[in-house]
Amino acid sequence: MTALTLESRGGLARAGRLHTAHGDIETPVFMPVGTQGSVKGVSPDELTAAGVQIALANAYHLYLRPGAPLIAAAGGLHAFMGWRGSILTDSGGFQVFSLARLSRVDDEGYHFASHLDGSRHSFTPESVVALQAALASDIAMVLDDCAPAGIDEAQARQSAERTLRWAERARAALTPSVQLTFAIAQGSTYEPLRRMQCRALRALDFAGYAIGGLWVGEPRTDGIAMAAVCCEELPQEKPRYLMGVGTPEDIIECIAVGVDMFDSVYPTRCARHALALTSSGRLNLRNAANARDLRPLDEQCTCLCCRQFSRAYLAHCFRAGETLAARLVSIHNIAFLVQLTRAARCAIVEGRFAAWHDQQLSAFAADRKG
Amino acid sequence: MTALTLESRGGLARAGRLHTAHGDIETPVFMPVGTQGSVKGVSPDELTAAGVQIALANAYHLYLRPGAPLIAAAGGLHAFMGWRGSILTDSGGFQVFSLARLSRVDDEGYHFASHLDGSRHSFTPESVVALQAALASDIAMVLDDCAPAGIDEAQARQSAERTLRWAERARAALTPSVQLTFAIAQGSTYEPLRRMQCRALRALDFAGYAIGGLWVGEPRTDGIAMAAVCCEELPQEKPRYLMGVGTPEDIIECIAVGVDMFDSVYPTRCARHALALTSSGRLNLRNAANARDLRPLDEQCTCLCCRQFSRAYLAHCFRAGETLAARLVSIHNIAFLVQLTRAARCAIVEGRFAAWHDQQLSAFAADRKG
Numbered sequence: 001m002t003a004l005t006l007e008s009r010g011g012l013a014r015a016g017r018l019h020t021a022h023g024d025i026e027t028p029v030f031m032p033v034g035t036q037g038s039v040k041g042v043s044p045d046e047l048t049a050a051g052v053q054i055a056l057a058n059a060y061h062l063y064l065r066p067g068a069p070l071i072a073a074a075g076g077l078h079a080f081m082g083w084r085g086s087i088l089t090d091s092g093g094f095q096v097f098s099l100a101r102l103s104r105v106d107d108e109g110y111h112f113a114s115h116l117d118g119s120r121h122s123f124t125p126e127s128v129v130a131l132q133a134a135l136a137s138d139i140a141m142v143l144d145d146c147a148p149a150g151i152d153e154a155q156a157r158q159s160a161e162r163t164l165r166w167a168e169r170a171r172a173a174l175t176p177s178v179q180l181t182f183a184i185a186q187g188s189t190y191e192p193l194r195r196m197q198c199r200a201l202r203a204l205d206f207a208g209y210a211i212g213g214l215w216v217g218e219p220r221t222d223g224i225a226m227a228a229v230c231c232e233e234l235p236q237e238k239p240r241y242l243m244g245v246g247t248p249e250d251i252i253e254c255i256a257v258g259v260d261m262f263d264s265v266y267p268t269r270c271a272r273h274a275l276a277l278t279s280s281g282r283l284n285l286r287n288a289a290n291a292r293d294l295r296p297l298d299e300q301c302t303c304l305c306c307r308q309f310s311r312a313y314l315a316h317c318f319r320a321g322e323t324l325a326a327r328l329v330s331i332h333n334i335a336f337l338v339q340l341t342r343a344a345r346c347a348i349v350e351g352r353f354a355a356w357h358d359q360q361l362s363a364f365a366a367d368r369k370g
Numbered sequence: 371m372t373a374l375t376l377e378s379r380g381g382l383a384r385a386g387r388l389h390t391a392h393g394d395i396e397t398p399v400f401m402p403v404g405t406q407g408s409v410k411g412v413s414p415d416e417l418t419a420a421g422v423q424i425a426l427a428n429a430y431h432l433y434l435r436p437g438a439p440l441i442a443a444a445g446g447l448h449a450f451m452g453w454r455g456s457i458l459t460d461s462g463g464f465q466v467f468s469l470a471r472l473s474r475v476d477d478e479g480y481h482f483a484s485h486l487d488g489s490r491h492s493f494t495p496e497s498v499v500a501l502q503a504a505l506a507s508d509i510a511m512v513l514d515d516c517a518p519a520g521i522d523e524a525q526a527r528q529s530a531e532r533t534l535r536w537a538e539r540a541r542a543a544l545t546p547s548v549q550l551t552f553a554i555a556q557g558s559t560y561e562p563l564r565r566m567q568c569r570a571l572r573a574l575d576f577a578g579y580a581i582g583g584l585w586v587g588e589p590r591t592d593g594i595a596m597a598a599v600c601c602e603e604l605p606q607e608k609p610r611y612l613m614g615v616g617t618p619e620d621i622i623e624c625i626a627v628g629v630d631m632f633d634s635v636y637p638t639r640c641a642r643h644a645l646a647l648t649s650s651g652r653l654n655l656r657n658a659a660n661a662r663d664l665r666p667l668d669e670q671c672t673c674l675c676c677r678q679f680s681r682a683y684l685a686h687c688f689r690a691g692e693t694l695a696a697r698l699v700s701i702h703n704i705a706f707l708v709q710l711t712r713a714a715r716c717a718i719v720e721g722r723f724a725a726w727h728d729q730q731l732s733a734f735a736a737d738r739k740g
Contacts, residue, residue, distance in 0.1 A: 036690040082678040308452040322408040
């Protein structure tokens, strides 16, 4: 069975249907992040009500705590988290790279000390396949060799080549399963490397492909350009997932170059800083103007937060240090990005994506100026 | 209209129905506390699902922030908070007493500096009536002169006498309204004072009566004894509210002496410290034994938390610093105290309160030993 059914196109933008063991997912899709098995402050029921079809969790974090054996004993990550939708687990390469006290990366894999207790561990392409099989996520990611922004081409080539060798090993370690496995394309901001990496990974025939190593500090236009290059090289009939993106603007622009899947902590992190995403741009609940405003965050939004609470109430709760505020705005911000990707899908299917794209971008550009 | 219809008795314990502008409330009743207009971490929908009929808010906090004019403009506290059940507002005397930088208390009222910004304010019996009318709560409390534990009888008498004079002024300031107003009995741990205070307040014919100034540091047995004394003196046909209580044991014992209404931050505060209330006693989610326990908190509980999540998941979320954990256990703990008061009511109506009382107390006593 193919993972993606492509339903419609609008320029390079695509509307599809991604098939997982926990149901079909309409793409383009935004995936909220539950790093440690909980989307910060938001319950599974609220994710469902916000229209979320698939959530992320992180294999590195869950491996260290509470450990894969407990999650397997609970019946897998879905049962453990109480979430009936689909789950994508990130392999943990990026977290080892950014969080752990990394002692060594070599051709075998990562050798690191836990950021929690300093205990020593290794991640190999094979062990990470087994780990995610135990977690029983719907989509697993291969281990990749993450590289920081601003590296030279030789370093980027080395990282891409190791990522490819690890992908080959992960491919060989896969056993027949309902779990889909995605490879990850590295190559920093070097177009020839990105093209070579995508072509080589494509030949390995993974269920889907992720574009990694972007939005890590390089100029935003480089990120979008590299996403576009990868989308040119990746197979049409497979899902494409741009890791760690993002903001409404980034999502809109990367749907336009052919990306299907996005994940980011942006909506929940913004919410904890009292920042709401709305159809007329960003809204800071700590601004005095909102303290007496009895309208909902977004009059066009039908989320739980907008149906029941005013800007004034949310602003009061933020000022009063009530955790309900961050939770309600998290729900809204997630619902907003879900609705944004749905609206993009609708525009693609109805043949008006270009106009929709321009109109949406201008709402957020105006907000940035204001 | 009378505020309370008494339906059944079991010894001194009472089952009744309290009539408010937002519906009838079955008593005995536990009221969770939303000091600043939000029960910490729990949404109004979750309160409803937990069986909550009435929630508390605090006039002192809401007066300082966001201010009564904004809440009145929003259509009252129910609309502002998004809560359709009943609301009792505490007058704020206790908060002025415990939180504010109190500059002076005299016969006129409290003169204090805000704990938020140091701004100067006064609360009088009349201003507090008007404040709670603007908040449009279902039940308002008069301003009382709170006294700390351990004061001598002369000081306690002075506090009780001032409380009585203030109650008379509040009574005179009341205008016809659907809002019920309760007087508050002071008198520290001096039985004659408590009796005198209750008789004098009773003559003022308030809609209901609160027992204040207990559980502020005195021995627990004194608190229960004083609650019993007050219940002897207060009118049978009016509701009795014991302020700031409490734990399961305290609630059970005070229902037995004739109290109808309870409020406390105990269930939400416990939850933030990873402590769950269960039918077999307290359960500390930071204990290693719970980290691998895939059972719900309480197998007899039907709350949202127990229906969906295991002890192991909650323990993981506490360890991982995920705010979802405190929220879920808050929901459970509130539901537990609501179910406890419901079970008490059922036992009273069915003529088996004494046996129920003994059995429940022993479950929590065993837990304290263990």
